Amino acid sequence: GESVGLHLPTLSVQEGDNSIINCAYSNSASDYFIWYKQESGKGPQFIIDIRSNMDKRQGQRVTVLLNKTVKHLSLQIAATQPGDSAVYFCAETNAGNNRKLIWGLGTSLAVNP
């Protein structure tokens, strides 16, 4: 399954499928990007990050891809599990804004067993 945009869409996937969550960022000067996961009623948790001098970074079951040409960021979750159900936020930052995070609006991921 795949979602697009900075509004808060819902992505629904079957357990075991791969998920792709997309994010369009706003500032071409941004040099550091983070994906956060927020479970219901909790604070956001860091998942993975990537610097602008990289195109791809892999973690455990997650991969982040960065396309600076079109200012696009994606989070891929392999073999999605029910525990992955949450809202996922992308955030960008750069040295010029005192490293404040600029947040996307989030994507809600629902994993169906």
Add this chain to the structure above:
Amino acid sequence: DGGITQSPKYLFRKEGQNVTLSCEQNLNHDAMYWYRQDPGQGLRLIYYSQIVNDFQKGDIAEGYSVSREKKESFPLTVTSAQKNPTAFYLCASSIPLAGGTGEQFFGPGTRLTVL
């Protein structure tokens, strides 16, 4: 254990009352932040502080006030001037900005309901 604590987890107030939300961190971070989150929405920055005794308004500071008298503490007061205060409030901190990347560490949040 290092981390950020927020208290209380749930808070109820009557209209017209001021209320203060607590945020404490023992991560030795210089920068601290307050966000507001409404149902089904993203995070909006209320106030942030880069160093003790200094703070700046974020995108939605009206009706809120903060103080930063100690490095580990950044309390947020929701005043009666905030017309729609019912929301989920998140506090975060980050390592010194000059040497950091901007990654923020979050507390568990306080859910404020105005009755």
